[in-house]
Amino acid sequence: MKILNCKQQKEADAYTIEHEGILSINLMEKAAGMLTEAITRRWDKSHRIVVFAGPGNNGGDALAVARMLFLKNYQVEVFLFNVTGQLSEECLTNIRRLKESGFPNYTEVSSQFQAPKLTEHDIVVDGLFGSGLNRPLNGGFAAVVKFINASPATVVSIDVPSGLMGEDNSYNVRQNIIQADLTLSIQMPKLSFLFPENEEFTSHWELLDIGISREYIAQAETRYFITEEQEMRQLIRPRRTFAHKGNFGHGLLIAGSYGMGGAAVLAARACMRSGIGLLTVHSPICNHQLLQTIVPEAMVQDDVHERFFAEPTDLDNYQAMAIGPGLSQEEITAQAALDQVSNCFIPLVLDADALNIFSAYRSYLNRLPKHSILTPHVKELERLVGRCSNSFERLSKAKELAGELQVYIILKGAWTTVITPEGNCYFNPTGNPGMATGGSGDVLTGILLSLLAQGYTQEEACRLGVYIHGLAGDIACMRMGEISMTAGDIVNALPEAWKKLTTSK
Ligand SMILES: NC(=O)C1=CN([C@@H]2O[C@H](COP(=O)(O)OP(=O)(O)OC[C@H]3O[C@@H](n4cnc5c(N)ncnc54)[C@H](O)[C@@H]3O)[C@@H](O)[C@H]2O)[C@@H](O)CC1
């Protein structure tokens, strides 16, 4: 699914109006009908609905919703903020329609705002500003936002929590943004909904498909996408009847050190559970027994060192390599890892300590083989690109780095993002906070190695890998709960996740 910017959303509305023979006011009526349905589905008539409408079409939506709820016998109050005397045409039409419906509780605010008393049983409909916001809110509007945020009422925002910019909020004033309990977003999600620091504004959002032109959306250019299940199903390669293990590649995993053998185990188990033909794990001698016992399916190649990865190994027999889980950053390991990676000629995944080693030896960064996959979490990324003050900046810097080094970056977190060398960003919808647990990243590395060895392209491996990792996390969460689930539970849920994605619905 594409994520378009606010300018494109406006163009999409205009295109739909022009090419699909629907009047702007009727498109708004359709949106309002769906908004009303979403509200009445959740809250019955015992709730008073207090509507705050702004001067543009977001306000127009809100006024139409107020009329529809009133005609369904809800108790509704409306405050329309008309401070400049300039209202959009659709806003004006909806004021007229509201009045014509016999609506009694309408207040137009031009200067002084007599705030109503809001209780926790009230529902606030926030239709102050939507995608037309062009600067942070201030003055009277900021005061209204603060009043709503301080109230105990439940807040439902139309399209966007008022005050929140669709993309970059670096220069916004956080106190002047509505903290919505629910956002009913029209047609497309906004990029800013996917950033963790905006959770207090948009923790829950739902999309309403009002029938914006598919033709417009198909041709609109964007760098931002949300991955969908259907696309992932189509990526998965069916196994032929006469397949043998040689068809699914041989992967090399370089992982583990003294006290961190578990990282190698988790990555290896996830790798085996994701369809690879053969796996060799290269680990220090101390992990030999552990690996042979817990992952008997994998071959184990001992490093020369008892406790640490110390000597690069030959890559001739492998189709892909992953390095990093539990590796440690010992000097001897760093030198071996830099050497191993710099001379790698097969598809490659770098995770955890391998990334930290490259952050410490920055001059080696440009020796990273092209199209390598880097899987940093936020802190690991910032070690590479420097401190960032917000997610938009972080994403921009990650895009720059991916372009500069011609690598794929998987930025891990909620809405894990796959960033391609060309600068495309794919946000992953699966996963849950229970996955924020030690070893979860090792599992992802194992899955990625498996997919690369099987011949998936880097982009396919990244997108499918994070999707299936999140899906297995969701299954583990259902089984064990968000609090108790562990990385091992994610591995154990992989078979069901793969089955879910490969069986027809
Ligand atoms: N037919 C349509 O065009 C449709 C529009 N829709 C709604 O329309 C919204 C977009 O409408 P608009 O483009 O009119 O934009 P908004 O309603 O978001 O606001 C635009 C108005 O706010 C002013 N403004 C912007 N930033 C301000 C600030 N910081 N302080 C004070 N005033 C500010 C602008 O000058 C303009 O007058 C969407 O979010 C959606 O809710 C939906 O109903 C779908 C159909």
Ligand SMILES: [K+]
């Ligand atoms: K709004």
